[in-house]
Amino acid sequence: MGRVIGLVAYHVFKESVRDKVLYNLALFAILLIGASYLMGQLTAGQDIKIIKDLGLAASSVFGLFIAVFIGVGLVWKEVDKRSVYNLLVKPLRRYEFIIGKFLGLALTLLVNIAVMALALYVVLALMNWLQPAVGKASVDAPVLDPQLLKAFALLYVQLLVVTSVALFFSTFSGPMLSAAFTFGLYVVGHFNADLAHFENVVKSPAAAWLGKALYYLLPNLAPFDVKAAVVHGQVVSAGYVALTAAYGVLYAGAMLTLAILIFARRDFK
């Protein structure tokens, strides 16, 4: 089982490399280096914070675009172009196909996030080395703060959730609609906490109940965003990271299960 899943996953990664998806890393590096140069010209003291903020925000945006735009095509493209016919008649179960597709994109995202994290550390180290005064002015958090890794880790798990949502829609819907739904859920997911206390805003018990139901149903993505806390040197505990990551993995698992259930009974007309 694991071997065939691995083969499917490896080929998703191979396709993303050959389709030049990883070129976004070059864009990321240029953005970061260009920004750090500009910051050095403009401000004093705050530039390390800004670079950290920019690095994390850019990683988040690039990662989101990869997760959504590759994610919505993962299954849909195979079905639309009928390449899936050749695969599913071989000793590869439909659920293995779905899991393989997911893991393939998870690997692509992992490489992306890892390289972006490394690039951010390199830029920060260079800034610190070239202008030691800047580093000393950064009082909230050390320049090469290991906490950044926690922000990257949570960002990665968040992208896995987004990927699972995109893949779920991809099993029964076209890419435009899937992308719209996934982006929609991403935005809603960041304001999800408001739904939990909907009864404070509306008087109708039915609406409050609906708000509560949606709160549990929709992904809660706000806890994954610890950029501001990390940049300002606030401690993000390992327990918090573990709990949030566990929620993300469970949510992605549930979406994958739904995707598998839909895909398992699907007719390829």
Next chain:
Amino acid sequence: MLALETDNLTKDYAVGFWRSRPYRALDRLSLRVEANEVFGFLGPNGAGKTTTLKLLTELIYPTSGRISILGRPPGDSEVRRRVGYLPEAPYFYDYLSAEELLTYFAGLFGLRGQARRARVAGLLDKVGIAGERRLPLRKFSKGMLQRVGLAQALLNEPEVVFLDEPMSGLDPLGRRDVRTLILELRDRGCTVFFSSHILSDAEALCSRVGIIVGGQLVTSGRLSEILAFQVTGWELVIANLDPAALTAFGDSIRRVTPISDGRYMIEVSADIEPERILGHLRAQGSQFISLNPVRTTLEDYFVQQVTARQAAPPAGRVMPEG
């Protein structure tokens, strides 16, 4: 031993957006294919050939009925290891080369290392694309993709092969190669089930055929049993002919076609002995060139069946609008 058996296999699709109605794509198909047979599954476009093949490979699920391949249900993992499938107009990943694609698929069958390399190289060679093995598949022509499709269907040295329109998109050379390949598979002990609307392929290859029209199996069996090879008339070629000499035979002369300079082709019905006509024409000074019997061909039979079915659609098949 039976390689394939279907029993009242039926597939309905829902058509229409708001008020969906069932559309019967396949209606109670019962077939039996013996091991080591080359079985031709024939029918016009839209008859239900591809639907049947997709049901056999479990790309779609039946509404009712039963399928047994090598004595097991079609989704069984053992069946998947022993069956090969070429879809109609196959498409493969643009980013891979033919060699990479076959290596990927061979891995799904658990082939590794030297055995995998040897199998892939052998098949690329067999289907005639060894020279293009490193070329990205996006640069392949339709005919070359069809060859890749055949190669991937044979990666596991299958016992049963399902080929959906295997000659489609191939030039005459390619078609000859595929015919040879199918016969080689048969000689190796493989059961070949292929769909086609090209009847000459079926006549050249099949031990048995099934003809499907409008989702229903019209007939199946040996070609000789189906057609009975009846002589339906005669075709004579005569030189130095005066066509007026034929009036003596009345309606027995179906058609007279001039070829060149007093040479004619005469189609005669089977109710008259051709020797009588020949004797009469010789006495008139004509020369006999050739005489051939006209038999019912698979094509004639096919056209008859399709025309009859289309004139009276079978009850129970709800046709989609538009």
